[in-house]
Amino acid sequence: MNVSKPTILIVDDEVRSLEALERNLADEFDVQIAANTTEAEQILADHWVQIILCDQRMPDKSGVEFLIEVREKWPDVIRIVISGYTDAEDIISGLNDAGIYHYVTKPWHPEKLIITLRNAVSMFELQRQNELLAIELRVSERAAKKKVSDRRQKLRDKYDFDDGIVRSKTSPMNAVCNTLSQVAPYDLSVLITGDGGTGKELAARAIHYNSLRWNRPFAVQKCGSVLPEVLESELFGHKKGALLGAVQDYTGLFERNQGGTILLDEICDISPAFQVKLLRVLQDGEIRQIGSTQTRKTDIRVLASSYKDLEVEVAEGRFRQDLFFLLAGVTVQLPSLRERREDIPLLANYLLKQAVAGIGKEVSGLTTEAISCMKRYCWPGNVREMQNEIERMLVMGTENELLGADLLSPKVLMSASPDEADDLTLLGAGIGTLKERVEAIEVKILRESLIRHRWNKSKASRELGLSRVGLRGKLERYQLEQEKAPSQ
Known part of the structure; x- marks a missing residue:
């Protein structure tokens, strides 16, 4: 395999000096020689030169002056000055104006000169690799931005009110989706209520991805069974040393998701003390990290969900009324699965399709009898329970066959029929x-x-x-x- 030698251009008006340099460097380099700067420019135009070794004292112009021009026209070429004179001004000018890599003094030592030139070749290669990486990074950045944009668009399509939320034409969810689609574009607070597993987080995501904030982050913070100081830290952040084990500053969700949306899930379970702090944040639009004396502005849409009736909680003194009004700009009640039995066939097949993709086991579908049994059951755990049931059926069933009612749990099989x-x-x-x-x-x-x-x-x-x-x-x-x- 033939490996091409790096090309070096030697510019010197002294013939003997040219011959000596060419003789010593020819074994390791492709040597081009020029007796003046005009010849040198022609060679630079015709050849891919990596290194130029230029004498400082020449009749037409100095080496530094010529290398300044080279720097403008061929900036990638590694520039080296060789001279028998060590004028400090020439050296400084060469470093600053011509951007020379090295200043070689005469008389030069062949081995030392070759080592210098080898290092110059390595520098040239590093520059080339750096340029290629920079180009690749620019391309990668565009590709990454496009990938993120495409994924966000897929998410937006997934949570589209017409196609993203599975329901029948006569479903009670139709009225809910109509309300959600009307409030989504506006920065109103929305309180989503319903039993566990009815899809409150799904509804919140649908609101976000159909709002003007759809291309900004969406975050969910579970509030139930979380210590108040931990919840405050997760949402607003803390300073180093402000909490036990806080070894560094921590940025909370309100800052990390600026311009986006946060869902406060199970908001009904937050403590009275934290209710006061959340009320202040929502009223003032400012947060303060634990352990800090400074406040910071925040731009975020807050959605909340609750499995309890917050109006009852307010009436019984467990939830602040003023906070309730801030959270419940619009209240949306999600129906339980037993209230939308007409959606069960569509929903069951949709969940089966998701389970097949996640587990990687192909089946032909669900039998009519299995669907009928599902429609009879009351589903106290709602959609989440149905998802678990279908995943269990998929695992227990035979590949590439219909999943029958015999694979359902006994509690589903023992359910009452519609009549x-x-x-x-x-x-x-x-x-x-x-x-x-x-x-x-x-x-x-x-x-x-x-x-x-x-x-x-x-x-x-x-x-x-x-x-x-x-x-x-x-x-x-x-x-x-x-x-x-x-x-x-």
């Missing part, structure tokens, strides 16, 4: 005769056993201690039969 909506009341409120209550329990047990055994009547009858004839009679009596998938 038996009064069963729970019958059993728990002392309503109905003994016969009606016993039959309601019997129906649940029969259905759960049959579904778990995939409607294999032999297995179900053996488990229940019934004959096949006896089981068939009960199925006819209660009109229980396996749900079939709708015809295509």
Whole structure:
């Protein structure tokens, strides 16, 4: 493999000096020679020169004067002056004006000169690499900015009110999304209430990504079960030594997310003392780190969520009324999953798609019977509970097949059907005769056993201690039969 030699240009009006330099350097360098600056300029124009070794005393112009011109036209070339004179002014001018790399005095020592030139070649290569890295960094920065912008746009699309929040055409969530879409563009405070797992954080993200702050950060701070001083530090920051274990200054979420949005989750659980501090921040738009005497302006939109009714908390003296009014510019109540049963088929398939992507196990979908059982169940844990249930079904199911109702938890299988909506009341409120209550329990047990055994009547009858004839009679009596998938 042939490796090209670095090119060096020697400029000197003395022929013997040129010959001596060329003879000593030819083995290691591609040597170009010029007897005057005119020839040197032509060589610089025609060749890729890495190093120029120029005599200081020449008839037409000095070496420093020529290297000043070289610096303007060919700034990458490493410039070296060689001279038998050591005039201090020449040296200073060469360093300042011509940007010379080295000043070699005559008579020069061949080995020392070669070492100097080798170092100059290394310097040239480092400069080249630095330039390439700078270009790459500029390109990478643009690519990184584009990547961040694309991801933010994907997030915005994900939380779009029309496509991002899964619901049916007749869902109670439609009215909620309409309210959220109306308040999102304005810097109003929004209080989002609802049972655990109803999607309060999802609603807050949807507000943020449909607001004018959508390209700024979004942060969530859990307030429940957090010590007041820890919560204050997380939100507003602290100075070194202000808290036990605070070995350095800490910047809180309010400063780190300037221009963005913060969701204060479980705001109902904050202490009375912290309520006062949060009230002051929201009123004044200023924060003060723990241990600091200075306040700092903050520009951030505050959203809050609560699983408790804050109006009740205010009425009973556990939550400040003035803070409530600051947080609840608009209040949005999210319906529980049992109030939006028409959304369950769409939501179940959406959550299954997410679970498949996360776990990496492909299945064909959910059976009609599985969806029907899900619609019967009351889902006290709401969407979060359904997500866990579907992930469990996916793990327990067979790859590339439909996930059947037999994979559901017993608590889901034992749920009441829509046409038996009064069963729970019958059993728990002392309503109905003994016969009606016993039959309601019997129906649940029969259905759960049959579904778990995939409607294999032999297995179900053996488990229940019934004959096949006896089981068939009960199925006819209660009109229980396996749900079939709708015809295509």
